[in-house]
Amino acid sequence: MGTVTAPEPCIFCEIVAGRAPAHVVYEDAATLAFLDIFPFTRGHLLVVPKRHVDRLVDLAPAEYSAFLGAVVQGCRQVERLTRDYNVGLNQGRLAGQIVFHLHFHVIPRYNDGNPFGQTPRTRLESGEATGIVRDLGGPLRR
Numbered sequence: 271m272g273t274v275t276a277p278e279p280c281i282f283c284e285i286v287a288g289r290a291p292a293h294v295v296y297e298d299a300a301t302l303a304f305l306d307i308f309p310f311t312r313g314h315l316l317v318v319p320k321r322h323v324d325r326l327v328d329l330a331p332a333e334y335s336a337f338l339g340a341v342v343q344g345c346r347q348v349e350r351l352t353r354d355y356n357v358g359l360n361q362g363r364l365a366g367q368i369v370f371h372l373h374f375h376v377i378p379r380y381n382d383g384n385p386f387g388q389t390p391r392t393r394l395e396s397g398e399a400t401g402i403v404r405d406l407g408g409p410l411r412r
């Protein structure tokens with residue numbers, strides 16, 4: 271942990287290292303939050319661990335708390351703009367991930383519509399749900 275081991279030049283590692291500019295809104299020992307350069311809305315933030323990991327599941331358990339705390343902090347800051355916002359993670363290319371350094375989006379919503387409301391959805395059938403829960407390895411109880 272601690273060392274930056276991006277497989278190739280990583281723009282968010284460059285920002286963390288101070289070699290690329292960013293509009294930082296929050297920083298602690300393990301985390302940085304800054305404005306997205308192509309914001310969906312005013313105040314769109316990205317919250318990134320300083321250590322380069324691509325995926326949420328690559329975080330060590332000891333890192334969870336600081337990272338989630340920083341996401342909460344980003345939300346708290348966005349609440350200065352609006353109480354309505356989306357928190358999102360695009361994980362993997364097919365999910366729309368384009369920067370392969372873990373980051374949560376915090377996207378303030380004003381009156382611009384909810385992006386999750388735009389695709390028609392059909393109600394989940396319970397038989398199908400049972401199979402999906404099984405495929406997810408659930409139900410997990412700890």
Ligand code: 5GP
Nearest residue numbers: 281292304305306307308360366367368369
């Ligand atoms: P993804 O689709 O990977 O979840 O989102 C990556 C986000 O990073 C995009 O919303 C994009 O606008 C943002 N982004 C890409 N390059 C830069 C950059 O150099 N600086 C900042 N601040 N944001 C970036």
Ligand code: ZN
Nearest residue numbers: 280283322371
């Ligand atoms: Zn990186």
